[in-house]
Amino acid sequence: MAGFELSTPVSGLLCGLLFGFVLENAGFGSPAKLTAQFRFTDWSVLKVMFTAIVVAAGGLVLLQSLGWIDMANVFVPSSLLVAAAVGGVLVGAGFAVGGYCPGTSVVGLCSGRLDALMFLAGIVLGTGVFALSYGPALESLMAAGEVESGDSLSEIWGITPGLAVLAMLAMLVLIFMLARRFEQRAQGPVTAVQAMPGHE
Template sequence: MATLIIGFLIGCAFGAILYMGGATSYRRILGTLLLKDMWIIKLMMTAIGVGSLGIYLLDMGGLANMSVKPAYLWGIAAGGAIFGIGWAVAGYCPGTCVVGSAEGKKDAIFTLLGALAGAFLFSLAFPFLESTLIQPANFGAVTLESLLGINGIYIALPFSIALLFLAFFVLKDRYD
């Protein structure tokens, strides 16, 4: 039960950061999709940079257990296309539609309902998709760590530094 409460609180904190960062603002989202407003990109680069280093440090300290899922090439390609089209059409990604729904934005609520309906339909189609789309392109758990034969912290550290450097010192937009 404590794990669920901690997860809920972390989710609330993440949602608050998305809200305060303007990630549910139509103006910001449109600017991001047009590559004119880098604020949300900077927000995400910061989250990925801190998160990737943090998860490796937690794993090294025995406080997390990383488990890499298999790489299903066609499933990843289809999921990426659906994600991108959905974000362009709705103006929300999965995290921001939940935050926008919590704000009471009707378009976000409909986006969230559509996402839930899509997840339900996917669960019904999964047995068919598994045999035709997922398993034929199963490459197993592929990581840079395993490909390069080095500890992941040596990848995460420069990756995180590079993302944070880009977010804070390189990316500029009309609002900076």
């Protein structure tokens, strides 16, 4: 239909459903598969997520080169190193202990997992506590370590976006090679049967 366009909530919901479907079919609704990443026996999480990042970055560069997208209109949040480090440690610790991240906990819940419900409740509670305790002191801490030279790899490295994507692609290849060695040594990755409830 002429003039038809999806609203932001609707498009976000559709993308979320598709993303959840892919995560579930990749076995990421199971903490057995997710925590195996921290034991270096199953690198599926890192391989899938890093591949998604490289594909998205390459897609943006391609669309920009075709003139279909203006990168000036693409919002890139400021790089806050302290906030990213603190958040990464907290999320990583929760991921390692509980076996879920925010997205995979929703996938696990939709798969009928009670542990995913408890994990998701903890996320909501923790987010609420953070929001209620957020003040000038915490804001200044989170704003520390802001990168002023640029908020993208191409800006920081002083190269074109295309070269930045090629560098990321090279890193992805190295990750796959390293993952293969670790998984073969540990007789991984976690199989679909092992990822089912009751097999963790």
